[in-house]
Amino acid sequence: MDSIIFDLDGTLWDPIDTVLIAWNHILKQSNQAKKEVTREDFTSTMGLQIQEIGTKLFPHLDERAQEELLEECCALENVYLEEHGGHLYENVESVLAVLSQRYKLYIVSNCQDGYIEAFYKYHKLEKYFLDYENPGRTGLSKGENIQLIVERNNLNKPVYVGDTDGDLKASKFAKIPFVYIEYGFGQTSEYDYSIKRFDELLNIF
Template identity: 35%
Template sequence: MSNQFSFKNIEAIIFDMDGTLWNALKSYAHIWNVCMAEFGIEGHIEADDLLKYMGYSIDEIFAQGIISTPKHLDRKQFLTRLEEIEDQLMPTLGGELYSGVFEGLKELHKHFTLMLQSNCSRKGLVNFMRYTGTTSLFTDYLSWGMNPKPKSDNIKLLMERNCIKRAVYVGDTQSDCNHAHTAGVPFVYMTYGFGDCADADIEFSSFHDFVNQVISDNYEQ
């Protein structure tokens, strides 16, 4: 991490969702349990069980063996139903925004283009924005469910279609960092999130401090 990093002259800020803007692990665990019960799969998933899988798509989470799957289970059918249940329940279950996120996003929206990019389901980002009342703050968004490509590709696509040359990606895992750097953008690591990161360009322990630094680098003498 460089102590000399500056946000000076950035045009856009692209945010990861889970572990960066909110914590919805309890809701996700409930959704997995509902789906497992429908398919007669034994076991129970707790929020903490999902921690190490955050940042992965549901296909990747399933492939890594989060549940013991019966031999007869139709993988595609299960994952399709899992996404359907998520779409049905997340608008009411939601998650909890981290401290300072709502106020911080409103302040950043006054000065920069804000976008969302996550490895969540097709409607995951829409559900997030509606539940948190932040829809008007984001110019664009793209999830793995909408475009099943690596996060680095989707970051670049967001920048290209919004004519953005200078952006940062804000996330909470080493994977987020790797994809940001592959996309050619600096990575901002939020240490309060779900993962670790060894080579972020800059890190913050609170969203409030992040917002203050961005504003200070661009508008204070």
């Protein structure tokens, strides 16, 4: 193994409390939204791409209206995350510091453009990662973005670390092993390795 590619939400951090403030600020001002969103609403969308989130949270709106509302929410979300960050899981930075000395580290997340940059800016973790990708920049699926990272960085034996069944499917698509984070937002019954705490990665790698 020469590299580790990480999911972000439910793997490295929990951003939901900050994101809720941003989204509900927009939704309160919108005549399109029927109600504010809750933590449970957001948790149910983790691992989905932005179009799927729109369909799930705002089914009463047509596709164009969903897209416009999501653009507003995501733009303010990036601003709030840059300013306030999210909840970084225990031992994330100390483990990344160790792993980055042994392996090449990357992030692939189903998020909008600017989201990973906001994560980097607030938590000062960019120094541990060599590259990142998301559908907000490429328009590709998570599996395709993993492949893009692998090809762009000439990786030989990467693994993917994530917390949802979608992460498992993306790993399978990219034909690389999957490490399941049990403390995250999703569930899956199939994986190559599983961990209950982030620092358990040091036992695998």
